[in-house]
Amino acid sequence: MSCSSRPFRTSPAGRKGRLLPYKPAGFSKVYDKFKDPQGAWVATGALAFSFLYSTATVGSGIRLTPRDLVDPTWKGKIASSYPHDDDAVLYLYTLYVQKYGWDWVAELAAQDVQFARGSNSPGDAVFGGQKAIGVGTAGSAVPSTSSPVRFVVDDGVPFMSWGQRTAILKQAKNTTAAKLFLNWQLSTEMQDGSWNGWSVRTDISPPTGLKKIWEYPNGNLDGFPRFMADRAAVERWKQTFALYFGEVKGDPTPGSLGLHPGA
The missing domain is CATH 3.40.190.10 (Periplasmic binding protein-like II)
Structure with a gap:
């Protein structure tokens, strides 16, 4: 299974057949923009x-x-x-x-x-x-x-804001366990107990005082995937901010880094 801290860019892996299409229980209740129609990936959290x-x-x-x-x-x-x-x-x-x-x-x-x-x-x-x-x-x-x-x-x-996307690699060692994980993540129990109050499911309402994450026009939900898709523009933004704030210093983000070049 693959979990990314950023959305897959227009599902290139899905188009190349690297992801295992799968629609867990509750898939039909997931907000449309939080899932691939063929089940190549699905968002399991709204952040x-x-x-x-x-x-x-x-x-x-x-x-x-x-x-x-x-x-x-x-x-x-x-x-x-x-x-x-x-x-x-x-x-x-x-x-x-x-x-x-x-x-x-x-x-x-x-x-x-x-x-x-x-x-x-x-x-x-x-x-x-x-x-x-x-x-x-x-x-x-x-x-x-x-x-x-x-x-x-x-x-x-x-x-x-964005939907945290999760997918199953076709070559994963245990696709059955990955499917169970997706079903668990999208269950009403898990989604209703979201730490930030937001769910990826349309049938679960947030706590009083909050709107569903896709109902915030200032949350720019659609903009992040488009932004991520233009890697040249992303690099230009990075270099410009480096001019203002200096080069990045310090240890990498705490925790497991996962797969990366040279691993």
């Missing part, structure tokens, strides 16, 4: 990247937007994953550029931002009390009075 902030430090009644991050008040108090090290974070930053312009990027670069590899790092810094704001990380927007942070998906604020 979003945005920014979050500590309500204790910023204030529970304060509503920050990305534009506010360049306010001198937050200098030295922001953590971010490198946009030129992670394609999902890169796409989020391109949305910010389109909304706020390159001058905003230049001002952010002067904010003494703590950049690190790994989209987990901004959240770790905020939850750990080291920084007030984290940019380029996943989070839960489920309304809560007890959470120490607020993950922003407000109307008018750009963020990026």
